[in-house]
Amino acid sequence: MKKIAIFGVGLIGGSFALALRKAGAVQEIAGVGRSMASLARARDLGIIDRACTSVEEAVKGAELILVAAPVAQTEAILASIEPHLQPGMIVTDAGSTKSDVVAAARKALGTKIAQFVPGHPIAGREQNGPDAAIVDLYVGKKTVITALPENAESDVARVAAAWQRCGSIIHRLSPEEHDRVFAAVSHLPHLLAYTLVDDIARKPHADLLFQYAASGFRDFTRIAGSSPEMWRDISLANHEALLGELDAYMARLKELRGLLAERNSKGIEAVYANAQHARQNWIRTIEAAEQQSKQGGD
CATH class of the missing domain: 3.40.50.720 (NAD(P)-binding Rossmann-like Domain)
Structure with missing residues (x-):
């Protein structure tokens, strides 16, 4: 060009x-x-x-x-x-x-x-x-x-x-498919990361909490360092799909809270194990795709 x-x-x-x-x-x-x-x-x-x-x-x-x-x-x-x-x-x-x-x-x-x-x-x-x-x-x-x-x-x-x-x-x-997909795997994670950091920052002992926050907290909240203006616009632009994903996530949190209140060790472990298994499969898929790309695959 x-x-x-x-x-x-x-x-x-x-x-x-x-x-x-x-x-x-x-x-x-x-x-x-x-x-x-x-x-x-x-x-x-x-x-x-x-x-x-x-x-x-x-x-x-x-x-x-x-x-x-x-x-x-x-x-x-x-x-x-x-x-x-x-x-x-x-x-x-x-x-x-x-x-x-x-x-x-x-x-x-x-x-x-x-x-x-x-x-x-x-x-x-x-x-x-x-x-x-x-x-x-x-x-x-x-x-x-x-x-x-x-x-x-x-x-x-x-x-x-x-x-x-x-x-x-x-x-x-399609535009509609795009917005539904990214509400779940991009927009909701940003909302969660911003909310967690904001919640901790508002606590009276925030300095003490941040003093002991380590790599897990850093990795989970990395995307909260992104542009607030940009993510404000994204959240509002895709608010219908994002609200649906947020409602579904809050329902899962309510279920997990119930398991925790009941001290239901098997139920909690089942949630964690399912998440671990799904994430491991996802990582393997990404690594395979990256390797294929390096080797000239489509």
Whole structure:
């Protein structure tokens, strides 16, 4: 590609830019963001070539436009792009929710909706901003594309190819399937991690508790170091599916509390053993997939 434009040059957008640059897949990268200081930092780090002050300047001549900002900003960003969106340009996103993003895109882009191919790279770190961007963030990681009925398959293939050049493995779901899946395995875990740390921080003896928190607590709560703004937007955007998962989880907690109150050792151990078995199977599946990827499998 001769040029791409990225709205949001932090961890997700910045890593996308670095990976494409390393792969020799793009000649020029333009960046747009809310903070000129952040854009200047991205330019200094070699993430982008040009820090743009206007949307028109950023998207002019761009073959691919990535929206990598918090999902609540999607509609406003797409609306700002729409007047400058020429035939042949493709817009995609990296949002962690898809049904709301698709609705925002339909509203903002109107008759140009076919040029928007929704996506979601399944990768991240708890750090934020341009300094968090790393060139290999997407290597071996999944990217889910939730193509629209209006999308030309050739445009979907171009978006997929860009993520593949970053080292990503492409999967496809509908927007609705995507949101149900990630409410369970991503959005709920973040809600739980944030809530646990917040609960401990509010206790009068919080300093003492944190003094003795060790690796288990650190590993369980790592994702609570992620961007509060981003995860606020994700939680609200996918609130219906997330509420369903939260209700189901609270019901399981109530059952476990009952087992604990009854001192039901067999029941507690059965829950723990089932969880251990399921996690071990999951880890083996991940390791097998990673090994297959390294060996050139699909």
